[in-house]
Amino acid sequence: MKILVGIKRAVDYNVRVRVKSDGSGVETDGVKMSVNPFDEIALEEALRLKEAGKADEVIVVSIGPGDVQQQLRTGLAMGADRAIQVEAGDTLQPLTVAQVFKALAEREGAGIVFLGKQAIDDDSNQVGQMTAALWGRPQATFASKVSLNGETATVTREVDAGLETIEIDLPAVITSDLRLNEPRFVKLPDIMKAKRKPLDVIALDELGGVVGVAPEAGHHAPPEPRGRGIMVDDTAALVAELKNRGLV
Amino acid sequence: MSKILILAEHDGDTLNPGTAKAVSCAQAITAHGGGDVDILVLGDGIDGVAAQASALQGVNAVLATNAPHLAAPLAANHGPELAAAADGYSHVLAPSSTYGKDVLPHAAALMGVNALSDIMAVDGERAFKRPVYAGNAIVDVSVPEGAVIAGTTRSASWSAAGEGGSGAVQDRAAACEAAAHTRYVGLEGAGGDRPDLQTAPVVVSGGRALGSAENFDLIYGLADKLGAAVGASRAAVDAGYVPNDMQVGQTGKIISPELYLAFGISGAIQHLTGIKDAGTIVAVNKDADAPIFEVADIGLVGDLFTVIPEFEQQLS
Ligand SMILES: Cc1cc2nc3c(=O)[nH]c(=O)nc-3n(C[C@H](O)[C@H](O)[C@H](O)COP(=O)(O)OP(=O)(O)OC[C@H]3O[C@@H](n4cnc5c(N)ncnc54)[C@H](O)[C@@H]3O)c2cc1C
Ligand SMILES: Nc1ncnc2c1ncn2[C@@H]1O[C@H](COP(=O)(O)O)[C@@H](O)[C@H]1O
Numbered sequence: 001m002k003i004l005v006g007i008k009r010a011v012d013y014n015v016r017v018r019v020k021s022d023g024s025g026v027e028t029d030g031v032k033m034s035v036n037p038f039d040e041i042a043l044e045e046a047l048r049l050k051e052a053g054k055a056d057e058v059i060v061v062s063i064g065p066g067d068v069q070q071q072l073r074t075g076l077a078m079g080a081d082r083a084i085q086v087e088a089g090d091t092l093q094p095l096t097v098a099q100v101f102k103a104l105a106e107r108e109g110a111g112i113v114f115l116g117k118q119a120i121d122d123d124s125n126q127v128g129q130m131t132a133a134l135w136g137r138p139q140a141t142f143a144s145k146v147s148l149n150g151e152t153a154t155v156t157r158e159v160d161a162g163l164e165t166i167e168i169d170l171p172a173v174i175t176s177d178l179r180l181n182e183p184r185f186v187k188l189p190d191i192m193k194a195k196r197k198p199l200d201v202i203a204l205d206e207l208g209g210v211v212g213v214a215p216e217a218g219h220h221a222p223p224e225p226r227g228r229g230i231m232v233d234d235t236a237a238l239v240a241e242l243k244n245r246g247l248v
Numbered sequence: 249m250s251k252i253l254i255l256a257e258h259d260g261d262t263l264n265p266g267t268a269k270a271v272s273c274a275q276a277i278t279a280h281g282g283g284d285v286d287i288l289v290l291g292d293g294i295d296g297v298a299a300q301a302s303a304l305q306g307v308n309a310v311l312a313t314n315a316p317h318l319a320a321p322l323a324a325n326h327g328p329e330l331a332a333a334a335d336g337y338s339h340v341l342a343p344s345s346t347y348g349k350d351v352l353p354h355a356a357a358l359m360g361v362n363a364l365s366d367i368m369a370v371d372g373e374r375a376f377k378r379p380v381y382a383g384n385a386i387v388d389v390s391v392p393e394g395a396v397i398a399g400t401t402r403s404a405s406w407s408a409a410g411e412g413g414s415g416a417v418q419d420r421a422a423a424c425e426a427a428a429h430t431r432y433v434g435l436e437g438a439g440g441d442r443p444d445l446q447t448a449p450v451v452v453s454g455g456r457a458l459g460s461a462e463n464f465d466l467i468y469g470l471a472d473k474l475g476a477a478v479g480a481s482r483a484a485v486d487a488g489y490v491p492n493d494m495q496v497g498q499t500g501k502i503i504s505p506e507l508y509l510a511f512g513i514s515g516a517i518q519h520l521t522g523i524k525d526a527g528t529i530v531a532v533n534k535d536a537d538a539p540i541f542e543v544a545d546i547g548l549v550g551d552l553f554t555v556i557p558e559f560e561q562q563l564s
Contacts (some may be wrong), residue, residue: 130357162437213395218388229545235558
């Protein structure tokens, strides 16, 4: 079985993101870029399935301009077998990205399309659900536990009310939540090895191109500031202050 | 003129408050040129829920679809049903809960349209604001004519529509067959009698500093005294002190209580995203440089293991 893993290049989660002064977007010049954290988790899970003998090949996929090859190399260094870059601009809508994953899943005959539950730049949380819908296959989003049993998978999902379990037939789309696993660290020799692994580049048009009317992103603004309040010296002062404000 | 369909969220008996908040968002849209707001309830034996939905102020009609395969909240069944019901509507909305986020994008893809996540403000019939980068930027988005608008509504940004409405409840037959490829197994809820984290006016939260599940009893004890709900940081959930449904933040719950008390939480950006809309934030942390103090309305540098017992004492 082949597993396709979505790898999005995103501003590193430790960076304090700032809005550009002209409101045209957020500052990305000289900012550290990384693999979207949820995608690292998805890849880790795919690699563990392969190591357990339940998958034969793990293919990392990123859709975007040439820069995304850096994150694909990170994925290869973690242990993916090969990589595909789908050449495109960097402001794609989730529906287009989903169209690409559907087309690749069919082309490769994938058993699982493993994605992150959300990209921490656009925070959309849509691509997995859209891929499943377009592909006509099951979706198991927000996964915190995945077990494969032949042609089916049992997935535990983190939902607002607790932990939900569903059973799905493969092929399927699964999206990772934070507690699915802890991704491995990349070792230096693996980075060297990754340079020799195959990385194919495909044009977006070859897989269907842009779909849907794109919402237009306009002005970006920083959130309403929440100013620093007061400091109190001890618990008595804290409770007095809360009582004063009628909060307790 | 807008014609808006809202997907109701419920547990079979009770309408989730996120639905009433989505109605407020819908009304902010119809305020720009008029229109109707309808609610779609999917389930099995949901007459009670449909009645609650029809009682929301400003609701024109409630479409109630009962079918055995809709009993469980599976996107594989609810997604296609929502897409089918959406025919003829200009906007399709759902609360941005895990349910809404699971189902709405699925339906949008079937409808061939893009979707907007976490609508937090409405600037026009086709113009909205939404957060990106964990709420570090708020972006204006507009959807060009010619596409149905599909989106989830950020519950912390909207107040619930009031009651006293009298929308007509209509039976709507299911349009789609059950999806055989996905089966619901069950839900393991933390449950409990404490107030709901997403709607409680007061929330007490604990972080990694609690150190163990047993020590978390301190947080529960104070919460019970205050009649508060209990939340946690990701670190506390990951360490197994509390269940996942208590996580507050970018990837947990986004909440807007009147009072939020954080004990032993550093204030990572991903956590702060979840509490920015709180009325008053109180932080207790033994590190005076903890970033949580940058957003706290009242801060106390101290050890939570002494502060909490003192706090309880002072209250009584
Ligand atoms: C993609 C992604 C998504 C994330 N989503 C979320 C999310 O939704 N929610 C979330 O919370 N986090 C999230 N995180 C994690 C986040 O970055 C932080 O790691 C996490 O919030 C830290 O939790 P904490 O504050 O409990 O722990 P720490 O950062 O370890 O802080 C513990 C604090 O306790 C204080 N302390 C220690 N002992 C005491 C004592 N006795 N009395 C008082 N204070 C004490 C310390 O000074 C310290 O400030 C996410 C991370 C990533 C990468
Ligand atoms: N440009 C992209 N390239 C590769 N994978 C992507 C891309 N955009 C989104 N994804 C995948 O889809 C997931 C959800 O993204 P989103 O719906 O945008 O929040 C991400 O975690 C990735 O796994």
